[in-house]
Amino acid sequence: MGVSDEEKARSTARFLATILIGGVVVGVSLLGLLSKLHFPFPSSLSSSNDKKKKKGCVRVYMDGCFDMMHYGHCNALRQARALGDQLVVGVVSDAEIIANKGPPVTPLKERMIMVNGVKWVDEVIPDAPYAITEDFMKKLFDEYNIDFIIHGDDPCVLPDGTDAYALAKKAGRYKQIKRTEGVSSTDIVGRMLLCVRERPISDSHNHSSLQRQFSHGHSQKFEDGGSGSGTRVSHFLPTSRRIVQFSNGK
Numbered sequence: 565m566g567v568s569d570e571e572k573a574r575s576t577a578r579f580l581a582t583i584l585i586g587g588v589v590v591g592v593s594l595l596g597l598l599s600k601l602h603f604p605f606p607s608s609l610s611s612s613n614d615k616k617k618k619k620g621c622v623r624v625y626m627d628g629c630f631d632m633m634h635y636g637h638c639n640a641l642r643q644a645r646a647l648g649d650q651l652v653v654g655v656v657s658d659a660e661i662i663a664n665k666g667p668p669v670t671p672l673k674e675r676m677i678m679v680n681g682v683k684w685v686d687e688v689i690p691d692a693p694y695a696i697t698e699d700f701m702k703k704l705f706d707e708y709n710i711d712f713i714i715h716g717d718d719p720c721v722l723p724d725g726t727d728a729y730a731l732a733k734k735a736g737r738y739k740q741i742k743r744t745e746g747v748s749s750t751d752i753v754g755r756m757l758l759c760v761r762e763r764p765i766s767d768s769h770n771h772s773s774l775q776r777q778f779s780h781g782h783s784q785k786f787e788d789g790g791s792g793s794g795t796r797v798s799h800f801l802p803t804s805r806r807i808v809q810f811s812n813g814k
């Protein structure tokens with residue numbers, strides 16, 4: 565084989581090696597991406613190893629609906645994570661939200677994807693109950709090695725008037741974070757309704773009452789004939805807080 569043949573063979577080998585290595589790199593990257601995108605629903609978004617508690621590690625749990633994820637949720641997750649070393653988030657099932665609040669806009673799968681994307685979240689559990697039950701609390705402590713259950717400082721009452729976190733408080737395993745004022749999923753739904761300006765005249769009455777029901781602060785601007793510009797301050801208070809306001813402090 566002459567020098568040029570040898571040179572050709574070498575460059576062919578180099579070319580093939582480059583393709584092979586490139587293929588492996590691209591393949592591994594794609595696998596990584598797919599494993600991140602393809603969530604193992606409906607089981608939790610973590611490997612069972614995550615549940616094992618490292619020595620001295622404080623694991624905290626926060627639950628919620630996380631419907632139409634907003635900055636109030638992110639701020640809550642940030643504060644919860646600061647109270648421990650690992651944050652496990654329970655996303656409430658569609659059925660439980662329907663039973664306790666009314667239908668969510670985004671289904672469980674989408675709500676889980678949003679929560680899982682937040683950098684302070686280490687693990688996501690699907691189908692969390694709306695209220696902390698005896699059985700679920702035991703599961704959190706025994707299986708998920710949770711030290712504390714966390715919720716915002718807004719009262720979270722069940723339709724029968726009882727506190728959804730009463731058991732966790734009684735067990736001395738409850739901690740609270742500061743709720744972010746001025747934003748909630750319900751408020752966002754109200755704002756979206758305000759955007760629906762094109763409607764049949766016969767529907768206008770129902771439409772206005774829906775607006776009033778969902779977004780108190782924004783309907784004020786609408787009634788004032790607001791121009792659609794400028795800062796809009798929401799005066800929305802979640803239902804449970806309104807109940808407390810009208811309950812003479814009881």
Ligand code: CTP
Nearest residue numbers: 628629630636640715716743744747748749750
């Ligand atoms: N949260 C918060 N600040 C907000 C909204 C929510 O700190 N502005 C906290 C809640 O206290 C709870 C968690 O985020 O610990 C999940 O809240 P979620 O159940 O989704 O409630 P809301 O966003 O308030 O939804 P809704 O408007 O339907 O009441």
